[in-house]
Structure formats: C-alpha cells, structure tokens
Amino acid sequence: MSNSKLYKGSLATIILKLLSQQDKMYGYEITQKVKGLTKGELNITEGALYPALHKLEAEGVLEVEVVRVDNRLRKYYKLTEKGKIETVSKLAELEEYIKNMQVLFNPKFGLE
Template identity: 55%
Template sequence: MAINNELFKGTLQTIILNLLAENNRMYGYEITQKVKSITGGELILKEGALYPALHKLEAEGFLETSTEVVENRVRKYYALSQNGEKEVVNKLQEAKDFIAQLQLLLNLNTALQ
C-alpha cells in the first residue's frame, strides 16, 4: 500500500527533525535511505522533497551543517541546533495530538482493533 504523498509532505519536517534527534547527524542520501529502511520501502523520500525541507529547517535556525570530504566527494551533514532540539519536541507533540484527533474524527480506534 503506497502512502499518499501529500500526507507525507505535511509531516516531512517532523520526520527529518526526529531522525536527526535519533541519529545525531546525517547527510541527505542517508536520510532518504533511513526513511526507506524504517518503512520497509513504503515511503520513498525523494531528493526533490528532502532538500527544500532541509534548507527551510536550516534557514529557520533548527539545523546546523558541516561538510566533510568522503571518498573525494564533499558530503554535507545536518544536525539539530539548540533550537532544533526544542523544535523536535514541539513537532512530535503536535504530531501525537493530531494523530489522536484524526483517530477520533475517523473512528480509527475502533477500526484498528
């Protein structure tokens, strides 16, 4: 079952922040592969969606970047800033609250039992 892309886009920043909170620092391709691995290939995070989200989070001060040369290629790493560490807590709470409301609105609690 493929996941609706619009639903995925709406939670992309939360997903990225949470992955960085769990993994300390990551580079773009690594993030796409982690999403694919965790979801068993159900969710594919394309670069065209990932990098604008990363750049927006960086511009908002939630991410810090560093670069390293790996196998003769420059690799840009992303990590949470202090504000990003606070924001991930907020975003996760918002997501939990939203999911709880969706379950109520769509009667998902009874459907999932």
C-alpha cells in the same frame, strides 16, 4: 515525496525525529533510513527533501557540517539547540494530530 500528499506536511517532523536519534545525517542517508523504517512504503524524493532541509537550516533549526568523505564533499545536517526544542514541540503536535485523526476515523477507539 512520491507516495502521498498526506506525508508532505510531516516531512519536517520526520527529518527532525530522525536527527534527534542520530547525531548527524546527510541527505541520501535520510532517504534510505525512511525507506528502510517504512519497509519501502515511504520514498522521500530529492526534490522534496533538500528544500525541506535548506528551509530548516535557514530557520536555524539545523546546522551544517561539510566534510570530505571518499574523495567527495558531504553535507551533514544536525540539530541546533533551537532544533532540539523545536523537535519536542513538533513531535507533540504530530502526536496530537494522530490522536485526533484516530478519534475521527475510529470513533469507538476514541470513546474507550
């Protein structure tokens, strides 16, 4: 992830959120989706994305499907049942984090 170290801790949650909106995605597609949604603000590098995907796969949060597309093999990732539960809790955790950050950095907003 090139922009900021702040995003690093949220990479897994970003991946899970995207996969909860789409049945299955492949690596390059995830990087482009994030780039598109953030209007080029957030660039996930290959060196950060694939280890994160492989870690989630090893934890049983994601499952893999390899299919032949345009003369080559493509590895798709999708959420497992465990992954769907994990997504809900990770998103709640991130929302809580954002809320706390807002309270800390915008005290007025927090008091209202």
